[in-house]
Amino acid sequence: MKRVVGFPILLFILFFFFTSAAYGQVQTRLRIIRASNVGSNVDPTLRDVQKELGSLFSFTSYRLLRDETFHLSPNQPSLISAWEGRITIQTTLVGLHKGVAELKIRVIRQGNDILNTQVRISPGRTVLIGGPRLRDGGVIIYALAANF
């Protein structure tokens, strides 16, 4: 009797294990970069996106301020703050299809939305969100990539 019950339980465990991919989480990497024309340093941890940054922007210096990897679950917002909480980026997984994750992104400064967007992102693709300008002429760039 024990085995009769045990075998279907094992099958159900396998079923939920395999179907979890369909409703699974999305591993997301968010890097907050400060780009400026002061100096010519590129943070060693940005080597993988240095080429992209160089081909798209005319800044000479890229400094990594924050590097976060987190798992997004459907409809559960993830908040990451910078500059002592004065600016926050909220990322929410709103859809997950074969090879494509739909992410809703809000950039919030002091309680006000300064940018709202929704993107469909595939693994290997980076979404760069150029944010607020800095006093020294630099800008903040969010580099968002998903892996699933």
Add this chain to the structure above:
Amino acid sequence: MKDPCSSVSKLLEKYFDREATEREKSFVERHLPGCPACQDALKRMERFGDLMKVPMEEAVQEDDFEQVWHRVHRKIRLKESTWWESLQPWFHLPHLLQKRVLIPAMATIAILIFFSTSLLLKKTPFYPELSVVEYVESQDYNVMVYESEKPKVTVIWLFEEPEEGEFS
């Protein structure tokens, strides 16, 4: 004087089962030719043996002694079995083919296939490899969107004026 028949009758069963010693065996064999009663008793035993032989063989063929032994072996094992060893009987083929396991297993598999296929065959929209900006909005600033295939980058650029002393 001791009756030889009563002595032999005690040994006759051992003799029939081939469990008698050489001495007992020669004693019975010496007695048998001259004793019809003991001969009859031995014949009855042989007939009874023949009667039991076929059903016993059938029973042996039908019963899964390997499985029985596995259960016995499991009981007498001194050491704790590993999780893998405890799973092995589930995958034992003769056991899996038994009706009480096969029917629930097949029902479960059918349910799994039903749900899996409905999940797999669910129409998923096709998206190109490009990341697509579905919408972008900013109440106070202009926004530019740029899509690049090489490198695989999407840029959303917010045109914002610098704010004195805010982020420096």
